[in-house]
Amino acid sequence: MRKRVSMKDIAKELQVSTALVSYVLTGRENEKRVSIEMAEKIRKVAKDLNYKPSQLARSLRGGATMTIGLLLADIANPFFASLARIIEDEAAKRGYVVLIGSSDESAEKSASLLDTFIDRQVDGFIIVPTEGSKEQIESLMEKNNAIVLLDRYFPDLNTSHVCLNNYNAIAEATTHLIQKGHNKIVMFVYQSSQIPMQERVRGYVETMKGLNLERNIKVVEVPYSFTKLEKERLIKMTLQNDINIDAVIFANNSLTIIGLYAIYQLGLKVPEEIAIIGFDGSEVFDFFYAPLTYVEQPLVEIGIKSVETLIGIIEGATEIKQFELAHTFHIRNSS
Amino acid sequence: MRKRVSMKDIAKELQVSTALVSYVLTGRENEKRVSIEMAEKIRKVAKDLNYKPSQLARSLRGGATMTIGLLLADIANPFFASLARIIEDEAAKRGYVVLIGSSDESAEKSASLLDTFIDRQVDGFIIVPTEGSKEQIESLMEKNNAIVLLDRYFPDLNTSHVCLNNYNAIAEATTHLIQKGHNKIVMFVYQSSQIPMQERVRGYVETMKGLNLERNIKVVEVPYSFTKLEKERLIKMTLQNDINIDAVIFANNSLTIIGLYAIYQLGLKVPEEIAIIGFDGSEVFDFFYAPLTYVEQPLVEIGIKSVETLIGIIEGATEIKQFELAHTFHIRNSS
DNA sequence: TAGAGGTGCTTAAACGTTTAAGCATACTTT
DNA sequence: AAAGTATGCTTAAACGTTTAAGCACCTCTA
Incomplete structure (x- = not known):
C-alpha cells in the first residue's frame, strides 16, 4: 500500500501548519478565521493529493469511532439479516458503521463478542440479549455505555429497548383462532425466561382464560439446544399424542418453519384438521400447501427506532426510551 | 464513559516506562529481556486495573486495523447472509473483525461503500463485485490493496477469487433434465455480463448443443432492475406463450423463488407438465408442492477459502489464487 | 584490567488527527 | 498616541500504542 496522504503532506506543500489544514478540511474556516484564499488553496491541494482523513487518528484523538456494535442471535437467520440490513442502512445515513456479531443464543459467545466490540471502542451497542447475558x-x-436492547429486554434493567408488543400480537392471534371455532389450541415456544417469550405466552394464556378456555391451555416448551430434528420430533409427537388439538400457534419464526415440516410430514389437512398461525413471515409461508396466517413484526420501524434511539444516547440523551411496536396480522388460508 | 485505562496508567503505578509495559503485554518479555519479577508485576497491575489495549492506537501506530471489508449484494438475501456468517466466524478465529456493506448491485453504492471501507482503513476486501464496478x-x-473477489470476477482482472464452477453446475443440471426426457428446456438468467451468469448460460448452451438440441435453446434474460412482480410476470408470460416448454432452469436463487411463485400461479403440474431446477437451496424448495431439484453451492468452503486467501494476501502472499469450487446436485421431485 | 557481552531498563519519536493557547500584524477607536 | 480589537496564522500537546536506539551496570574472559 502506498503511503497515506496526511494533513502534514498538505501542510508541507503549502508551507503552513497542520492546524490550518484541519480547520479548513473540517469546515470550520470561518469560525477559525482562515482567509478565503488560503482555504481555497488547502482544499485544492487536498483534492489534488486525493487526501482522505484517517478515521483512526480522528477516533483516537476525539474519542468517537462512529461505529456501532450490533449483537444478534444469528445473522444467517432471515429475521435478523433483514434487521441488520435496515440497521446498517440507517446507521450509514448518519455516518456510522456497524460491526455485527452472532451470539447463537450463547452467553459465552455474547460475552466474547461484546469484548471485541469494547476493544474496537464502538460508540454504542444494539443488542439482542441472550439468556444469561444480563450481567454483561x-x-x-x-x-456508561450507550445501549439499546432489541427484540428482548430485562424488566429489571433500566435500559432503552425496541421490541414488538408481543402480548397484543399473540392475543390477537389467539382470539382469531377461537373466533374461527378452534378451541383446543396449543402453543409452541422456546424454553426461555426472556420477556418476549413470556409475553407471547401470556397473550395466549390470558386470552384463553378470558374466553373460558382455561382447561384447554397447552404450552409446549421446546429447548433451544435441541437440534432441528429433535425439535421437529417433539412437535410431531405432541400433535400425534393429543388428537384433539385443532390449532397451533408457533411463537417465533424458526419454530414455525420447523413446525411446518412436522405438519407436512404428518399429512394433516390445514386448516380442516389443524389451523396454523406462524410468526415473522417467510417465503415458506407462501408456499406451504395452505398459505400461512401469521404475525408480522414491523422490521423497518424496529430497525430505524433502535438506531435513532442509540445515536440519541451517544449524542447525550439520557432519557430511557422503551418502544413496544405494533404487529400486523395477516389472515390467510391456514386458519 | 469512564476514562480508559492506558499503558501509561500501568507504567505510572509501577514507576516504569510504557515501553516496558508494552513489551510485557504483547508477550515479548523474553525477546526484550524484561525481568521475570517485573513482567509479573506488570501483568498483575494490568489485570487489577482491567486494562484493555486500544485497537485504535495500535492500528494507528502499526498500520493494521485487523478489519476486513465485506461487500455483498444484499445481506438480507439468505445466500449472502449465510456466507457473511461463515466469513465472520472464520475471520474472528483469526482476530479479524468484518465490516459489511450491501451494494444492491448498484455500482454507485458499491463505490460509496468501498470508500467507507477505505476511510476505515480495512486491511483487505472481500468483494462480490457488481456490474460496472470493475474500475473501482x-x-x-x-x-496495492488486498482483495479477494467472491462469487464473481472479471476475467481480464488479475485478482484472486473464489466462486462456484458455474459451467459444471449447470451442465450437470441440463444433462440431468435431458436424460429425464425433457428437451424443450428454457433457462432464466439475470441480464448480466458477469462471468457467473455467462458461465451458467454456457453450461446450458454447450450441453444442449452437445446433445443436438441447439434449436431448442432458449435463454430468457430478466433485468435485475425489474420489480419482483415484473420478474414474475415475465416468467409467467414466457411459460404461457410457449406451451412446448417442458423444463426450466433458474440460474440463481432469487429467480428460482420468483419462478416458483409464477409456476404455482399457473397451476402447472411438476414435473409432469414442467420440470424445475433451482439454485442455491432454500426452505421454500422443500415446501413447494414438488420438492425442488437444485444446485447447491459449497457455502462453507467458499467462505473459508475467501477468508484464508485474503488473510494470506494481507500477510504478504503475492500469488494469485483462483478457486472454482464444485457444486452438489440434489435430485428430488421436481425433475 | 581492558574489552566484550549480557541484562534490564529508559528515551523519544512516530502514527494522523484536533484544539486550546498564543503571537504578530494591521486596523479602529477614543 | 495609547489602547482595543480583528485578522490570520503557528505552536505544541494530546489521544494510546510500538519500537529503534541507547544507557547504565554487571559479569565474564583472556
Missing part, C-alpha cells in the same frame, strides 16, 4: 449488559451500563 | 476494483488494486 449491566457491566456495560456501569461503564 | 482496479483502482483498489493499483493502491
Whole structure:
C-alpha cells in the first residue's frame, strides 16, 4: 500500500501548519478565521493529493469511532439479516458503521463478542440479549455505555429497548383462532425466561382464560439446544399424542418453519384438521400447501427506532426510551 | 464513559516506562529481556486495573486495523447472509473483525461503500463485485490493496477469487433434465455480463448443443432492475406463450423463488407438465408442492477459502489464487 | 584490567488527527 | 498616541500504542 496522504503532506506543500489544514478540511474556516484564499488553496491541494482523513487518528484523538456494535442471535437467520440490513442502512445515513456479531443464543459467545466490540471502542451497542447475558449488559451500563436492547429486554434493567408488543400480537392471534371455532389450541415456544417469550405466552394464556378456555391451555416448551430434528420430533409427537388439538400457534419464526415440516410430514389437512398461525413471515409461508396466517413484526420501524434511539444516547440523551411496536396480522388460508 | 485505562496508567503505578509495559503485554518479555519479577508485576497491575489495549492506537501506530471489508449484494438475501456468517466466524478465529456493506448491485453504492471501507482503513476486501464496478476494483488494486473477489470476477482482472464452477453446475443440471426426457428446456438468467451468469448460460448452451438440441435453446434474460412482480410476470408470460416448454432452469436463487411463485400461479403440474431446477437451496424448495431439484453451492468452503486467501494476501502472499469450487446436485421431485 | 557481552531498563519519536493557547500584524477607536 | 480589537496564522500537546536506539551496570574472559 502506498503511503497515506496526511494533513502534514498538505501542510508541507503549502508551507503552513497542520492546524490550518484541519480547520479548513473540517469546515470550520470561518469560525477559525482562515482567509478565503488560503482555504481555497488547502482544499485544492487536498483534492489534488486525493487526501482522505484517517478515521483512526480522528477516533483516537476525539474519542468517537462512529461505529456501532450490533449483537444478534444469528445473522444467517432471515429475521435478523433483514434487521441488520435496515440497521446498517440507517446507521450509514448518519455516518456510522456497524460491526455485527452472532451470539447463537450463547452467553459465552455474547460475552466474547461484546469484548471485541469494547476493544474496537464502538460508540454504542444494539443488542439482542441472550439468556444469561444480563450481567454483561449491566457491566456495560456501569461503564456508561450507550445501549439499546432489541427484540428482548430485562424488566429489571433500566435500559432503552425496541421490541414488538408481543402480548397484543399473540392475543390477537389467539382470539382469531377461537373466533374461527378452534378451541383446543396449543402453543409452541422456546424454553426461555426472556420477556418476549413470556409475553407471547401470556397473550395466549390470558386470552384463553378470558374466553373460558382455561382447561384447554397447552404450552409446549421446546429447548433451544435441541437440534432441528429433535425439535421437529417433539412437535410431531405432541400433535400425534393429543388428537384433539385443532390449532397451533408457533411463537417465533424458526419454530414455525420447523413446525411446518412436522405438519407436512404428518399429512394433516390445514386448516380442516389443524389451523396454523406462524410468526415473522417467510417465503415458506407462501408456499406451504395452505398459505400461512401469521404475525408480522414491523422490521423497518424496529430497525430505524433502535438506531435513532442509540445515536440519541451517544449524542447525550439520557432519557430511557422503551418502544413496544405494533404487529400486523395477516389472515390467510391456514386458519 | 469512564476514562480508559492506558499503558501509561500501568507504567505510572509501577514507576516504569510504557515501553516496558508494552513489551510485557504483547508477550515479548523474553525477546526484550524484561525481568521475570517485573513482567509479573506488570501483568498483575494490568489485570487489577482491567486494562484493555486500544485497537485504535495500535492500528494507528502499526498500520493494521485487523478489519476486513465485506461487500455483498444484499445481506438480507439468505445466500449472502449465510456466507457473511461463515466469513465472520472464520475471520474472528483469526482476530479479524468484518465490516459489511450491501451494494444492491448498484455500482454507485458499491463505490460509496468501498470508500467507507477505505476511510476505515480495512486491511483487505472481500468483494462480490457488481456490474460496472470493475474500475473501482482496479483502482483498489493499483493502491496495492488486498482483495479477494467472491462469487464473481472479471476475467481480464488479475485478482484472486473464489466462486462456484458455474459451467459444471449447470451442465450437470441440463444433462440431468435431458436424460429425464425433457428437451424443450428454457433457462432464466439475470441480464448480466458477469462471468457467473455467462458461465451458467454456457453450461446450458454447450450441453444442449452437445446433445443436438441447439434449436431448442432458449435463454430468457430478466433485468435485475425489474420489480419482483415484473420478474414474475415475465416468467409467467414466457411459460404461457410457449406451451412446448417442458423444463426450466433458474440460474440463481432469487429467480428460482420468483419462478416458483409464477409456476404455482399457473397451476402447472411438476414435473409432469414442467420440470424445475433451482439454485442455491432454500426452505421454500422443500415446501413447494414438488420438492425442488437444485444446485447447491459449497457455502462453507467458499467462505473459508475467501477468508484464508485474503488473510494470506494481507500477510504478504503475492500469488494469485483462483478457486472454482464444485457444486452438489440434489435430485428430488421436481425433475 | 581492558574489552566484550549480557541484562534490564529508559528515551523519544512516530502514527494522523484536533484544539486550546498564543503571537504578530494591521486596523479602529477614543 | 495609547489602547482595543480583528485578522490570520503557528505552536505544541494530546489521544494510546510500538519500537529503534541507547544507557547504565554487571559479569565474564583472556
